Amino acid sequence: MQRHVDNTQAGDGTEAEQDEAPLLAQQPSFRTGVCSARCGLALVLHISLFVAYALRVSLSIAIVAMTNSSHPHGWSGSAPHSSYPAFAQDGVIFPAQYTLWAKWAPPLERSRLMNIADAGCTFGTFFALLVAGIICQTLGWPFVSYIFGGVGCVWCLCWFLLVYEDPAHHPWISAREQEYIVSLLAHQGRSHGHALPLVAMAKSLPLWAITIACFCTDWLFYMLLTSMPTFMSNVLHFDLRENGLLSSLPYVGNGLGHILAGLLADFLLARQVLGTAAVRKLFSALGMLLPAIFLVAVPYIGCNSTVVVVLLTLALTIISMTGAGININHIDIAPRYAGFLLGITNTFGIVAGIIAPTAVGLLVSQDLQTGWRNAFFVSAALNLFGLIFYIAFGSGTIQDWAREDTAVQ
DSSP states (O other), X not given: XXXXXXXXXXXXXXXXXXXXXXXXXXXXXXXXXTTSHHHHHHHHHHHHHHHHHHHHHHHHHHHHHHHOSSSTTOOOSSOOSOOHHHHHXXXXXXXXXXXXXXXXXXXXXXXXXXXXXXXXXXXXXXXXXXXXHHHHHHTOTHHHHHHHHHHHHHHHHHHHHHOOSSGGGOSSOOHHHHHHHHHHHGGGOSOOTTOOOHHHHHHOHHHHHHHHHXXXXXXHHHHHHHHHHHHHHHTSOOOTTTOHHHHHHXXXXXXXXXXXXXXXXXXXXXXXSSOHHHHHXXXXXXXXXXXXXXXXXXXXXXXXXXXXHHHHHHHHHHGGGGGGTGGGHHHHHOGGGHHHHXXXXXXXXXXXXXXXXXXXXXXXXXXXXXXXXXXXXXXXXXXXXHXXXXXXXXXXXXXXXXXXXXXXX
16 A cells, blocks of 8 residues: 555645655765666667667668669668667667666766667767668668678677676675666666556656657657658658758757757756756756657748758757756666566657657648648647656656555556
């Protein structure tokens, strides 16, 4: 049975006070050095996500080259339009990553460590878009599988040698850093094992706030990711064979945005400028509201294709700021269940990623100009709704059902 009323109820001042207070007012000091074990883990995870996403994108490119009978080496330079095969990959990678970070990332370093790791996704995508097409043209599509698959196998061996479950099992971590991490995460409790407070989770408004916000954000993200090359070609009449780099630029901006957002979020928390909930909501607002505004503006720009491309690129870049908001809020509210909760919210995001391109196709098939305008408006409206819900019910403190001393329902 839960001992306290849900933190999100009106009139409960405890959570508000905790959110506005510094995360750990009397925490030990240990600067994050580039040689620290936790920074090493961020680098290893960054490379792992880089390799994983480069592998998946290069496979999509190789399939296109393999099945293109009229142009056997005709890589158009645009992003692969289908992201469905990658969803199974996302479903196992990110929950595992969050489970690791729940045991490795101190509260005031979560944003930058996790966002540095996540930036590997977009950098790996950008790298594959540039390199895989060249490999298909020069060596042939089979070499894409040989090269990227071989790198993936080699890095898998490195993963098993370099990554450890927690600081206590790491053989090379310094005693000072180990004590620093363990002391800051002691309040989280141990791993949950097989017991899950499913009923309490289903009633948790902060968890629903993250879930709905993730669904709405991923709708906009996957809509742009899969449909932007088509929009640029059919509406703006860009020749993507000559401007392949144009459709790849958002990936660079998204990756850099992840890193900068993580650094800024931890800076605000460390300087006690804002509490945890305020920081998460601020970065979620920036990452959801600004792209929505850009999308609404696109239909009114007219034929100024340069401005439209800039707005769409900015939308995909700024949406990365949610990496310091809703994307890591799971660990704030329930570190013991972070991997499981990420699996839940990621499932909703995957559903959005499947529905969004389909909805765009239906809208555009009826009327090109009106269809694209309605597609942008729907995505913007969903993002606004998700943001309002998250601001109203989001939290930055560990929920009662996620504490170790709370009985499992």
